[in-house]
Amino acid sequence: MEKRPFDPQTDRIVTVTLDPTTITSVDPDEVHEWRVAIYDLVDSNRFYPARVTARGPYALHLSIIHNHIVLDVRHPETFNPIAAHYLSLTPFRSLIRDYFRIRESYYEAIRSASTFQIEAVDMGRRGLHNQAAELLIERLDNKLVMDLETARRLFTLICAVQPYAARVTEQESQLPTILFVCSMNSVRSPIAAALARKHFPGRLIARSAGVRSGKVDHFVHQVMEEVGIDMSVHTPHTMDELVASNFDIIVTLADDAQKAVADRGLEAAVMEHWSTTDPSEMEASRELILGAYRELRDTMDIKLRGALEPMLARAGKSA
Numbered sequence: 001m002e003k004r005p006f007d008p009q010t011d012r013i014v015t016v017t018l019d020p021t022t023i024t025s026v027d028p029d030e031v032h033e034w035r036v037a038i039y040d041l042v043d044s045n046r047f048y049p050a051r052v053t054a055r056g057p058y059a060l061h062l063s064i065i066h067n068h069i070v071l072d073v074r075h076p077e078t079f080n081p082i083a084a085h086y087l088s089l090t091p092f093r094s095l096i097r098d099y100f101r102i103r104e105s106y107y108e109a110i111r112s113a114s115t116f117q118i119e120a121v122d123m124g125r126r127g128l129h130n131q132a133a134e135l136l137i138e139r140l141d142n143k144l145v146m147d148l149e150t151a152r153r154l155f156t157l158i159c160a161v162q163p164y165a166a167r168v169t170e171q172e173s174q175l176p177t178i179l180f181v182c183s184m185n186s187v188r189s190p191i192a193a194a195l196a197r198k199h200f201p202g203r204l205i206a207r208s209a210g211v212r213s214g215k216v217d218h219f220v221h222q223v224m225e226e227v228g229i230d231m232s233v234h235t236p237h238t239m240d241e242l243v244a245s246n247f248d249i250i251v252t253l254a255d256d257a258q259k260a261v262a263d264r265g266l267e268a269a270v271m272e273h274w275s276t277t278d279p280s281e282m283e284a285s286r287e288l289i290l291g292a293y294r295e296l297r298d299t300m301d302i303k304l305r306g307a308l309e310p311m312l313a314r315a316g317k318s319a
Contacts, residue, residue, distance in 0.1 A: 003050075003145055006046040006048070006147065007056075008046075009057075010048075010055050010056040010057055011047060011048040011056055011057075011145075012045050012046060012047055012057050013042060013045050013047050013057065013058050013059070013060050013150075014057040014058065014059065014076050015042065015058075015059040015060070015076045015216070016038045016041060016042055016060045016061075016062070016157070016233075017059065017060075017061045017062070017232075017233045017235040018034065018061075018062050018063070018161060018233040019061065019063030019064075019070075019235075020193070020194070020197060020206075020233070021063075021205055022063045022064045022065060023062065023063065023161045031230055033160045034161060034233070035230070035232075036160075037153070037156050037159075037160040038157060038233075040153050040156065041150070041153040041154060041156075041157055044149065044150075044153075045146065045147075045149075045150040045153065046146060046147040046149075046150050047060075047145065047146045047150050048144075049073045049082055049083040049143070049144055049145070050142050050143055050144065050145050051083075051142070051143075052083050054082045057076055058073050058074065058075070058076060058082065059073070059074040059075065059076040059079060059235070060072070060073060060074075061074055061079075061235045062157070062158075062161060064162060065086070067088060067090055068086040068087060068089065069086075069089060069158055069161075069162065070084060070085070070086055070087075071085050071140075071144060072084040073144070077215055078213050078215065079213060079214075079215070079216075079235050079236045079237070081241075083143075083144075085140065085143045087136075087139060087140065088139075089158075089162060091135060092135065092136075092155075092158070095131065095135070095155075096159050098128055099128060099132070099155075099156075099159045100159070102128055103125070129152045129156070130148070130152070132151075132152070132155040133148050133149075133151035133152040133155055134148070134151070136151040136154060136155055137151050175203065175204050175205050176203075176204045176248045176249070176315065177204070177205045177207070177244070177247045177248050177249070178196060178204060178205070178207070178248060178249040178250070178251065178308075179207045179209065179242075179247045179249070179250045179251070179266070179268070180192040180193050180196075180206070180207070180208045180209075180251050180252075180253060181208070181209050181210070181211070181239065181250065181251070181252045181257040181260065181261055182208075182210055182253040182254045182257050182278070183210055183211050183212065183214070183254045183256055183257060183278065184210040184211070184212055184213065184214025184215075184236060185208055185209050185213075185214050185236040185237055185238065186210070186214035186215055186216065186217045186220070186236050186280065187214075187217050187219075187220055187278060187279065187280050187293075187296070188253040188254065188276050188278060188300075189208035189209065189257075190208045190220065190231065190234050190236075191220060191224065191231075191296065191297055191300055192206075192208065192251065192253065192300050192304065193206040193208035194206075194224060194229050194231060194234075195297075195300055195301050195304050196304055198227075198228075198229060199305060199308070200308070204312075207247075208237070209237050209238060209239045209241070210236060210237065210238050210239065210257075211238070211239060211254070211256050211260045212238060213238050214236040215236065216234070216236065217280060219279070219280070219289060219293045220234075220293065222290065222293075223290065223293045223297050224297065226294075227297065227301075239260060239264060239266075245264075245265065245266055246266075246267045246268065247266070247267070248268060248269050248270065248312070248316075249268055249269070249270045249271075249311050249312070249315055250268040250270075250271045250272075251271075251272050251273075252272075252273045252274070253273075253275075253276040254275075254276065254278070255275070258273045269314070269315035269316060270311050270314050270315045272307075272311070274303065276296065276300070277292075277296070279292035279293045279295075279296050
């Protein structure tokens with residue numbers, strides 16, 4: 001396929017999000033590394049999915065399944081899927097190992113070495129990045145189109161997230177599964193899922209979904225950041241995107257979610273409905289709205305800490 005010239009207005013990534021179930025870490029340094037890599041990629045890139053009619057700009061959602069990283073291209077406002085590609089990490093294994101080896105050498109050189117040694121290590125680092133970027137472009141040929149600098153930055157992000165991947169899929173995992181459902185997967189259900197993961201790290205799989213497609217909510221980012229949870233990597237998902245239909249626990253947080261779960265025939269050992277007000281519908285000053293979001297966060301936090309363990313016991317599971 002002949003590649004067209006990049007349009008700087010549309011052929012670019014404006015948002016990058018990470019799947020919280022398959023890319024997991026509670027270490028602030030690791031999360032900081034993700035943020036830096038994401039910032040660098042979003043800051044400057046040339047990118048478009050091949051063989052699709054949808055125009056950009058684009059959102060890129062990353063998840064890792066077994067030995068593949070999933071590059072899921074979506075609309076940046078609605079997060080409707082545009083194109084998704086599985087990229088095998090096997091051809092990149094030696095490059096990823098060399099990336100971390102050279103990175104450590106570079107940091108050590110900065111701390112203690114001469115200017116000549118720093119330049120020599122930096123030259124090796126640049127050469128590795130170029131080699132990896134060229135391989136990335138080759139492996140994604142006729143799927144995702146990007147320039148060399150974008151591929152370099154994407155490779156850095158892949159290196160940053162892949163050591164912390166959960167290699168077992170939800171279907172294969174023995175961990176308890178819990179699904180939170182609200183109207184648009186923008187506020188209530190992602191907050192609930194994030195808090196559940198915080199209180200039971202590595203001990204359950206918490207998913208969230210919406211009855212219909214929602215948008216990113218920056219008030220959520222702010223109030224969750226206050227309690228040490230990065231929600232900037234969250235992508236709103238609809239119930240149509242759920243792979244599983246059976247969970248250990250399903251909690252609905254909106255009336256339309258309760259009906260949608262019943263209509264779709266989703267099953268769980270324990271089902272509960274927690275009627276929860278959506279603060280995004282509030283019309284007030286910024287501070288009053290933020291207060292409503294904080295109240296939702298804190299109320300949900302107390303509810304989960306008190307209810308989740310007994311619910312898991314009722315489901316015959318222990319986290």
